[in-house]
Amino acid sequence: MSNLNKYIVFYIVLILTICSVYAIPNNLNKRHDSDETKCNDFCQKSKLPPANFSSEQLTGFCSSTVLGEVPSTDHLASILITKPSYGEIIQCNKEFILEFKFVNFQPGAASNLSLDFDRYPQSINEDGNIIGHYHVSIQKIPSPNAVPDPKNYTFFTPINYSPNATETYQVPIPGLTEEGMYRACTYTTAESHQCINLPTGDRGPIDDCIRFKVEKD
Numbered sequence: 001m002s003n004l005n006k007y008i009v010f011y012i013v014l015i016l017t018i019c020s021v022y023a024i025p026n027n028l029n030k031r032h033d034s035d036e037t038k039c040n041d042f043c044q045k046s047k048l049p050p051a052n053f054s055s056e057q058l059t060g061f062c063s064s065t066v067l068g069e070v071p072s073t074d075h076l077a078s079i080l081i082t083k084p085s086y087g088e089i090i091q092c093n094k095e096f097i098l099e100f101k102f103v104n105f106q107p108g109a110a111s112n113l114s115l116d117f118d119r120y121p122q123s124i125n126e127d128g129n130i131i132g133h134y135h136v137s138i139q140k141i142p143s144p145n146a147v148p149d150p151k152n153y154t155f156f157t158p159i160n161y162s163p164n165a166t167e168t169y170q171v172p173i174p175g176l177t178e179e180g181m182y183r184a185c186t187y188t189t190a191e192s193h194q195c196i197n198l199p200t201g202d203r204g205p206i207d208d209c210i211r212f213k214v215e216k217d
């Protein structure tokens with residue numbers, strides 16, 4: 001073979017080799033494997049204990065649960081609290097209803113807290129909405145500039161049941177005994193209790209909060 005022919009053969013082999021490497025589509029299964037390995041490696045290197053999926057790991061843990069199914073921007077969950085109205089005055093020790101409406105969510109699904117906390121990735125339903133459940137949390141705001149301590153709340157409830165056909169919840173709140181300014185918020189989680197994952201950070205919030213006052217007669 002002449003030197004010229006050797007060069008031609010060399011370059012043909014080189015080009016075919018490069019093409020064949022790039023022709024392998026960025027193998028999806030391989031990508032999943034390496035992501036899982038990365039997750040596991042991440043927790044192996046973490047100083048925190050691995051997740052045991054019990055709700056009792058209050059001192060923190062490291063989880064390798066993947067994000068799961070993330071909906072499109074046409075399915076961003078959203079809530080509006082419609083009762084009480086903002087700034088409403090509610091009497092001490094008087095039961096009242098907190099009402100909220102929602103869109104783009106399938107509520108009423110909650111995994112077993114003591115077995116499956118944060119265990120499962122997020123799932124979406126056939127309509128494309130995240131499957132999960134809501135909560136209502138009420139805190140007293142001791143002064144306008146004091147950031148509330150999340151460990152200290154006046155009322156909290158998960159909402160594991162389905163709403164009625166109007167996609168509205170009416171949550172009974174027992175009478176609050178102390179006067180003052182309060183903050184009532186919803187918060188939305190996936191079925192396995194983790195905060196929900198959305199496809200964009202460029203959006204309105206998921207949850208709503210209102211302020212109201214509790215006063216003696």
Ligand SMILES: *[C@@H]1O[C@H](CO)[C@@H](O)[C@H](O)[C@H]1NC(C)=O
Pocket residue numbers: 049052054056057058059060061
């Ligand atoms: C999970 O871990 C926590 C501490 O991180 C421990 O208190 C709890 O008993 C463990 N639960 C199970 C089911 O192993």
Ligand SMILES: *[C@@H]1O[C@H](CO)[C@@H](O)[C@H](O)[C@H]1NC(C)=O
Pocket residue numbers: 112113114115
């Ligand atoms: C959750 O699992 C625990 C432990 O197995 C069990 O005792 C409890 O009844 C379960 N809760 C529900 C709501 O199924």
Ligand SMILES: *[C@@H]1O[C@H](CO)[C@@H](O)[C@H](O)[C@H]1NC(C)=O
Pocket residue numbers: 140141142149152153
């Ligand atoms: C929790 O909040 C209430 C109401 O603001 C306050 O009276 C109480 O001292 C707080 N408790 C703790 C442990 O911070």
Ligand SMILES: *[C@@H]1O[C@H](CO)[C@@H](O)[C@H](O)[C@H]1NC(C)=O
Pocket residue numbers: 162163164168169170171
């Ligand atoms: C559904 O709506 C009705 C009427 O507004 C209300 O009485 C009921 O409490 C609601 N159900 C739920 C689960 O919120």
